[in-house]
Amino acid sequence: MAGKAALAGLVNSSSDRHSLFDDAQGLVAGSMLAVLGVSLLSSAGLLAGGTAGMAFLMHYATGWSFGLCFFAVNLPFYYLAFRRLGPAFTVKTFVAIALTSVLSEIAPRFIGLSHVDPVAGALFGGLVIGAGMLALFRHRAxxxxxxxxxxxxxxxxxxxxxxxQLGFDGLVLALSFFVASPFIIASSVLGAVVLNLTLAINHRKDRYIAM
Structure with a gap:
């Protein structure tokens, strides 16, 4: 009986709380969407805002893999996450970042994008990353x-x-003038706007209360 109760706790969710299975599915799905969006941006030669943009800048400047750069630039933020948003949020965020970093290294072996127009890459990439981040936000990651x-x-x-996030993204993209052309930067800004509008319109605490 105890085993059945424990199993029920893992898979049964309620109207205001996610189960462990819900959270695991959300973290995996959100990370996969983020990696697909990053692949679209990267194939179009675009940059992004936030820590992904910082990782892109490091990647283009040093030649290190995006996954390694993305994992590294996020390390200083775990302290803020732990102190301000709690250990559960911090652990789930660490898992999401690790998944995204690993998948971004593996995905090119299975997904090859030979040509992506910069404007199309910005529109589709920004939307897909936004959807991935939305999934993570809704699972408190x-x-x-x-x-x-x-x-x-x-x-x-x-x-x-x-x-x-859009304000911070603008700052990161302003630094992109050192490594990209004005057209690429303009397309990257378009992608950042699409991404953050997706979050701003769809992520509201009064509309989604599950934890």
């Missing part, structure tokens, strides 16, 4: 860095996480 800070600011001050 993020892709780290600016996402952690944006969620904290939303919880603390009520500012929309999407708009907060």
């Amino acid at each position: 993020s892709l780290g860095g600016i996402g952690i800070l944006a969620l904290y600011i939303q919880d603390r001050f009520g500012w929309r996480a999407g708009f907060v």
Whole structure:
């Protein structure tokens, strides 16, 4: 009986709480969508905002793999996540970042994109990454860095996480002038706008309450 009760706790969710299975599915799905979106941006030669943008800049400047750069730039933000958003959020975010980093290394072996127009890459890539981050946010996780800070600011001050992240994304993309052409930067800004509008419109605490 105890075993059945424990199993029920793993798979049974309620209207206001996710089960462990729900969270696992959300983390995997969100990470996979993020990797697909990053693949679209990368194949179009675009950049991104937030820590993904910082990882892209490091990747283009050093030649290191995106997955390694993405994992590394997120390390300083775990302290903020633990102190401000709790251990459960921190653990789930660490898992999501690790999954995204690993999958971004594996995905090119199975998904080859020979040509992606920069504007199309911005539109589709921004939307897909936004959907992935939305899935993670709804399971109380993020892709780290600016996402952690944006969620904290939303919880603390009520500012929309999407708009907060858009401001930080603009700063990161401004630094892209050192490594990309104006057209690529303009297309990257378009992708950031699509991504963050997806979050701002769809992620509201008063519309989605499950934890």
